[in-house]
Every structure is written in structure tokens, then in C-alpha cells.
Amino acid sequence: MNTSLLIQNQLLVTKFYVPVTSGTLISRPRLTVLLNKSLKCPFTLVSAPAGFGKTTLLSAWVQSRSPSSPLVAWVSLDEEDNEPRLFWTYVLTTLKMQQPDCFTPLLMRLQSPEAPSLKQVLVMLINLLAEGTDHFLLILDDYQMITEEEVHTTLSYLIEHLPPQLRIVLSTRADPPLPLPLQRARHQMQEVRTEQLRCTAEETRAFFQEVMGIRLPDETIEQVTTRTEGWLVGLQLLRLSLTDQANPATLLKEVTGDQRYILDYLTEEVLRRQPQEVQTFLLSTCILERLTASLCDAVMQQTGSQHLLQRLERANVFVVSLDSKRQWYRYHALFAEALRYRLEQTQPDLMPTLHHRASLWYAEHGQTTQAILHALHAKAWDLVADLIERMSFQLLGLAWGVSHHQLTILQQWLRELPPEVVGSRPLLCLACTEMLWTVASYPMQQAWLNAAEATLTTQMHEKSSPEILLEQRNLLGSVIGFRAVLQSYREHAEAALPLCQQALSLLSEHNFVARSQVAVAQVWAYYVSAVNNASAAVESGLQAVALAQATGQPTLVIAMMGVTALHMLGMGRLSEMLHLTQQAILLGKQPGGRELPNVSMPAFFQVEVLRERNQLDAACALIEEAISLGEQVESFASLGCILHGYGVLLRVRLSRGELAAGCAALRKIEDIGRSMEPSLYLYLCSYFTRIDQVRLWLACGELDRAMDWAEQVEIEERQSTPLTRERVGVARARIFLAKDQPTLALERLEPALQRAKAGQRWGHVIEIRLLQALAHQMFQEETQALDALSEAVCLGGPEGYIRSFVDEGASIEALLYRLRKRDRQHGPTPYLDTLLAAFQQESRARAQAEERTQAQALPEPLSERELQVLQLLTQGLSNQEIAHELVIALDTVKRHVSHIFSKLGVHNRIQATTQARELGLLDEEV
Numbered sequence: 001m002n003t004s005l006l007i008q009n010q011l012l013v014t015k016f017y018v019p020v021t022s023g024t025l026i027s028r029p030r031l032t033v034l035l036n037k038s039l040k041c042p043f044t045l046v047s048a049p050a051g052f053g054k055t056t057l058l059s060a061w062v063q064s065r066s067p068s069s070p071l072v073a074w075v076s077l078d079e080e081d082n083e084p085r086l087f088w089t090y091v092l093t094t095l096k097m098q099q100p101d102c103f104t105p106l107l108m109r110l111q112s113p114e115a116p117s118l119k120q121v122l123v124m125l126i127n128l129l130a131e132g133t134d135h136f137l138l139i140l141d142d143y144q145m146i147t148e149e150e151v152h153t154t155l156s157y158l159i160e161h162l163p164p165q166l167r168i169v170l171s172t173r174a175d176p177p178l179p180l181p182l183q184r185a186r187h188q189m190q191e192v193r194t195e196q197l198r199c200t201a202e203e204t205r206a207f208f209q210e211v212m213g214i215r216l217p218d219e220t221i222e223q224v225t226t227r228t229e230g231w232l233v234g235l236q237l238l239r240l241s242l243t244d245q246a247n248p249a250t251l252l253k254e255v256t257g258d259q260r261y262i263l264d265y266l267t268e269e270v271l272r273r274q275p276q277e278v279q280t281f282l283l284s285t286c287i288l289e290r291l292t293a294s295l296c297d298a299v300m301q302q303t304g305s306q307h308l309l310q311r312l313e314r315a316n317v318f319v320v321s322l323d324s325k326r327q328w329y330r331y332h333a334l335f336a337e338a339l340r341y342r343l344e345q346t347q348p349d350l351m352p353t354l355h356h357r358a359s360l361w362y363a364e365h366g367q368t369t370q371a372i373l374h375a376l377h378a379k380a381w382d383l384v385a386d387l388i389e390r391m392s393f394q395l396l397g398l399a400w401g402v403s404h405h406q407l408t409i410l411q412q413w414l415r416e417l418p419p420e421v422v423g424s425r426p427l428l429c430l431a432c433t434e435m436l437w438t439v440a441s442y443p444m445q446q447a448w449l450n451a452a453e454a455t456l457t458t459q460m461h462e463k464s465s466p467e468i469l470l471e472q473r474n475l476l477g478s479v480i481g482f483r484a485v486l487q488s489y490r491e492h493a494e495a496a497l498p499l500c501q502q503a504l505s506l507l508s509e510h511n512f513v514a515r516s517q518v519a520v521a522q523v524w525a526y527y528v529s530a531v532n533n534a535s536a537a538v539e540s541g542l543q544a545v546a547l548a549q550a551t552g553q554p555t556l557v558i559a560m561m562g563v564t565a566l567h568m569l570g571m572g573r574l575s576e577m578l579h580l581t582q583q584a585i586l587l588g589k590q591p592g593g594r595e596l597p598n599v600s601m602p603a604f605f606q607v608e609v610l611r612e613r614n615q616l617d618a619a620c621a622l623i624e625e626a627i628s629l630g631e632q633v634e635s636f637a638s639l640g641c642i643l644h645g646y647g648v649l650l651r652v653r654l655s656r657g658e659l660a661a662g663c664a665a666l667r668k669i670e671d672i673g674r675s676m677e678p679s680l681y682l683y684l685c686s687y688f689t690r691i692d693q694v695r696l697w698l699a700c701g702e703l704d705r706a707m708d709w710a711e712q713v714e715i716e717e718r719q720s721t722p723l724t725r726e727r728v729g730v731a732r733a734r735i736f737l738a739k740d741q742p743t744l745a746l747e748r749l750e751p752a753l754q755r756a757k758a759g760q761r762w763g764h765v766i767e768i769r770l771l772q773a774l775a776h777q778m779f780q781e782e783t784q785a786l787d788a789l790s791e792a793v794c795l796g797g798p799e800g801y802i803r804s805f806v807d808e809g810a811s812i813e814a815l816l817y818r819l820r821k822r823d824r825q826h827g828p829t830p831y832l833d834t835l836l837a838a839f840q841q842e843s844r845a846r847a848q849a850e851e852r853t854q855a856q857a858l859p860e861p862l863s864e865r866e867l868q869v870l871q872l873l874t875q876g877l878s879n880q881e882i883a884h885e886l887v888i889a890l891d892t893v894k895r896h897v898s899h900i901f902s903k904l905g906v907h908n909r910i911q912a913t914t915q916a917r918e919l920g921l922l923d924e925e926v
Contacts, residue, residue: 198230
């Protein structure tokens, strides 16, 4: 009998086929490069959860191999292969299919009645391979199906003694019990894991364009990539659920864990394959955004969670370790959603109980915000109120560590608080208002404060002990003080000042937190309202700083310094402002060189001075760092600060002539504004961005858009503060100048000038006088033009103003030459010389930029930051080293590198360097 033929007939031949993927595949050259490296390693492990494209990747790689590549022997494993001799029969058979003469005798010996032990068979296999000249690549797919210890042991032996003629690639959903640490230590192992297999934003874009025929905005691509966490099958399942051309809103709605195709896949492929105890654990802990053993124990009311978490991680069950000590984990977002949907469908009554247990654990461990969120989900209203009141002071510190997503949930839930709970607890009302003042509607804020004031007024008329009465007076003073804050940036902001006096009459002398808050309300009211006294505003700001210092809370002090610096800027007191912000930044320094995220606010003002003094490179570097730091202050109260940061970034981009980047900054401002309370957003925009928004439109040639805005703003202007009307007037004057209507421009500028002068806002006066000079020049009224310009020069000289002049362009430059000619009759003109030298430097820089853009000859030129990254990349620096050099996040570097490769049409650093040299993009020393 032909034993070999009998063996062959007993095997499932399709398990030797390299799977052929149906449909269009996206190109993933970065993974091909990674797998090509595996040919230099004895053993390669491709390990990731279900649906991350392991088999698809290996199949595409094998089918694209060159003729000189090793011979590929493929086995797709299943549960039957746990029988050790059958497993090795399949391995030897797939090798025999590549070289029949070589492996047939050994295969026959394995199947003979007097077969040697498996170890002896493996020794023969190793020797046979070592004696030959052919090279083989053995790919074992779906190795997670193997649970038999003898198979693991024998495979480990082969890997341990592998000759160079054989390379093994093992694809699995769970790490196998093989000697992986030993292989890593010997550098004999290549690993391709979930992080490498995740689809990048570029690959997600390619999937939609090439597979689905849909072009989507970058923002939507980023959101889909984030939601799916690069899960390839998630994109493919999404395709099944979209029958027509998708719009972004529909697309993002479909990417949820309860979407039918995704839910079915995760339930069938992942959840139901787990043992019952694991299923119970997954469903009970899916309500948690972060997992740690003691938290899971508390929620489950049992022990042993650490073992289960490590077991899930080894099994690649969509769980991600968040630290090197394996103490904190999280679930893949879509997997967690699918689990929660499953829990809601099967055990809805259990969810409030789980949330309540989680809330108690977080409260016990001092993580109050998380405790509040879980208590809200549990609808444990009294617990919510207790927790919010407990953290009321933390809210003032503006650094209470919660994500924007969680804040949004918190805002929604707080609106659901029962009226009877809110009405009976004035501290709760005040805390909710302080927490949500930048986003909650003004009527809601007033309702909370009215309820608090009414309750406290009633309580104070009742007989109480002196201690309780003092506490009630202080709380009422805090409520009225915060009402003053809310009034201080609205129409009739001067009404905040009597509220401040009323609050101060109630607050005890040592209630420094509330008194500093009242001082802030005075700052805004003096500056914004008809009172129009910037000097008084700054004095109130310095008083707020002193009060905050008495609290011993650095975050509060930094915030008050930032508020004061803002108004110093308007007054043109740049040097004094620099000194104050430097103090704030030093105060924010922590042990080990770490900085409090709150120092972003004073850093923004330092950028303002750097930009104004024409140190644009330094300003550009600092603003990106400051915004990155500021976005770590994850509270609603920080939205205004971040909006200011992007306003500063917009000004820096305008000064550098980077209009596309300026448009991106403006879009970010608008995105932030959509989640803010409208009157606050209107005021902040009028102060931080309105004029620069118009400047950007005009620079981009969008005069019609600017004119449409000017017509629309007429309505908003009637219900705004005097300062808002002043700044809007300046913005409209710029539009009139762009339309060659100097008369209308002067009509707008004159009242703005008088108000700015009366308020001592000399920084604003400089801008207004420059625009008046341009208007008079249009009339060919040189004397009036030079007089206006001369006043701007006199005001700008002591503090080193440069960009305010240079940014107005060639017309101001021409006037400055004539002014210098006139003034030189009376002596030297060093400041005028400095300004004109800056204009000349600007002209040279723009000429060089135009030459560089032409030299690039690219459909989409590289940005300034991308050119910096390219420069360092071609010097051989790693992504981490580039991040350190440019003081930016590693993920930001990776994104820049990806964009550079895309724009240059290359796939690796060597190609990028060659292309950059050919296009003249590199500095001479490279």
C-alpha cells in the first residue's frame, strides 16, 4: 500500500492553500517592510485580536514575494490539529508540497507503525533542513486554536534549534505558551502586534477611496480612525452597513458598538468563544473606561481580577495595557460598546448597581470626577450632590483631570438632576454653575444661582448658630460674586460692579478664593463696560493675584496672573506683562521639570510679545508647545483659554504669511465656539479673533465673505459690550479700507480711537492710528497720515512694537520712510530704523519663501513645520529624537512624517532624503 498517498487522502488539502482575499485590498507598504525583516529572524509572531487583518496581511505578503524568496509552506490550523502527530503531519506535508523528494521519507516515517518519537522526528527535520540549500518559510495561521501542551512543547523545540534554512511565522489571536521572553532576549524574534496592524489615518482614507469609492474630509477620517482604533474588520463591516454614498454624519453614526454587523461579529467571534467566567467579567466591567484589579474587584464584588485582566491581555481579547506595570487596562472602544449593548439587552437592572459600586470605589480613591459620572449613571442623586459639593474648590483650580468626552456626558447628566435636589442644596447649585459656566446656557446658569440665593436667603432668616450663619453668608457672597463674573462680559457689564460690592460685604476677610473671584469680575467689568478703565482693571487683577497667593493654590494664582496679563497686553505694557507671566511659569514648574498644564495661559501671552517683537520662529515653537500643554487642562473652564491660544496661533500664522495654517487655526476656534455659551463666545471672539479673522479673509482674497460677516454682525453688535463694539468697529474699518472706502473707515475708527484712549488701551490705539494713517494716505492727506503714524511710533517705541507695523504691509513702509525723512531733521531715529530694517527682512524672507515654494514643484507644498521635520529626518534622527528636538508629541511627529511621505510621493526615509535634495528642500549643511 502507498502509505504516503493514504496520508495525503486523510488530510484536508484546503488547509495548505494561501487564502485569497476577495475584493480590493489597500496597500500597506509599512507592514510589508516589517514582514520582510522577519526573513532575517528565525521566528515571527503576528499577534492581535480578531479582525485586525493578520491573515489578509500574510496572504498579500506571500503573494507579492519575489522569485528569490523562500519557498512558502502554509497551514491554516483548526481544533483537530491539537493531536500532536496530526499537527506535525500537516507541517511536514506542506513542506513536502514544496520539495517532495526532500520531505516524503520523513513524512512516511512519522506515519509508520514503528514511528519514532516526535522529538526524534524534529531532530531529523532539523538535520534535513540544515543539509539542504533550499530555504523555507513556514506560516502557521490561527495558532490560537492549538491548546495541546505537547504541540507547544515540540514547536518550542523546533524554534529553539531552528536552522537558517527555515523561518517560522506564527499568526494568532492570543500569545501562545512558547518561550517568547527567551526569543526576545536573544533578538531572535520579530513581533507584529496590534499597534502595528492598526490602520493609520492614511490607510483609512485609502480604504474609503479605493474600496468604497468615497472621499471624506480629513477630520472625518481622523474621527473614524479613532473610533475604530484602526480595526480593519471594523472598516469592512462598516462598508456592509452603508448602501449608498456616505456622508460624514451618517458614517460616524454607523461606527458604534451596537451597529448590527459590528455587534454580531464581536459577539460571535469574541464574546461567545470565552469561558463563562470571562464572559461575566467582560459584561460586568464594560461600564468602566479604565480597568484596574481593585476597581474590577469592587464592581464584581469578588477577587481575582488581576489574573483575569492578564489572561485577557495574553488572549488579545480587545484589551489594552495602559502602563508597563500591567496595572491599568482599557477595552477597545467598539468592543466596550458592544459589551455595554449586550449588557443592556440581557441584564438592564444590573447596570445601575455596577455604576454605583464604581462610584464608591472612585470616591474612596480620591477620583471625584469619575465618581460623579458613575453616580450620575446610577441615578444616585444624593451621592452626586455630595460629590460635586466636595470638589467645588477643585473646579476653581481648573485642573481636575477628566476627558472632554466625559465632560460632555457630565454636562448632559447634570441637566437631568431633579429640581428638588438642586433647589435644596445651594452649594450644589454654585458648584454646577462654576463647572459649566463656559458651556451651559445663560438661563440655566441664572436658574442655578437663583435657586441657591433663594434658599440661602430663607435659611439666613431662620435662627441659626453664629458659625452656621457665617457659613451661609460666605456661600451667599460666593453665589453673588459668581453672578458678577457672569455679568462682567455681557451687555451692561458695569452692572457687575455693584454685585461685587454686595458680595464683598458678605464674604469673610479670609475667604481668599471667593474674593479673588470677585476681583476677576471687577477686572472684566472695568475693562469691558462703559466704565472703560483699563488701569483699574489691571489693579483689580493684581489684587486677584495677591488673594490667590494667600490660598496657596498655584493653579489659581497662575489663572489670576493670566487674567491680569491679558489686560496689560491691551494697555501695551509688554515688558511688565512678560515679567508677570514669567513668574507664573516659574510657579508652574514641578519637580522633575514637569509643568502644570495651566502655564499654557501665561505662555500664550509670552507668544504675543515674541510675535510683536518679530521673533516669529520662537513664537511659532512656543505656541505649539503651549497649546499642546493647555489642552491637557481638561475642564470646561479651560475652553476660553484654549480659544485664546488658537487666536494667538492665528496671529502668528498671519505674521508668517501661512494662510492655510491660519485657516486651520480659525476652524479650530470655530469648533471650540460651537460648544461654548454664545454670549461668552461672542465676547471672547471680539477680543481675541474678530479682527484677525477679517485680516485672514482679506489676505485670502475673500472680501465678499468679510462683507457678509460685517452685515451679519450689525445685529449682534446691538446686544454686546462697548469693548466688543469697539473691536468690531476696527474690523469693519479694515473691510472698508479693502474696498477703497476710507471715509467709512475713518467714521468707524474715530469713536474706537477715543474710547481706546480714554480707557488707556495703548496697544489698541497703535493699531487704530496705523489704520487711520492708511485711510488718510488713500486721500493723499500726507500730513494727517504722518501725524497718525507718528503717534503710533511714539507709543510703540518704548515697548518694541514691530509686527503691528510690518503686518500692515508696503503702504505703511512707504509712510515710515517719509516719516523718517521728516523726523531726521530733528536728530537720530533709531526706532524708525529698526522698523524699516524689519520691513526689509520681511521682504527678503518672502522672496526666499516664494523661491522655495517654486523649487518644491509639488502639488501641495510642505508646511514650515513639515520642512523642519524633514530637515531632522534626513539627518537620521528617530521620530522620538525629532519630538524631543522640536518639543512636540511623538504622535505629532508621526503624523508630520506621514504627510511628508505622501506629499513627496515616497515610502521611506531614504526616498524622502533623495527627493528632498532633488527638489532643493534642504538647508545647505544637510
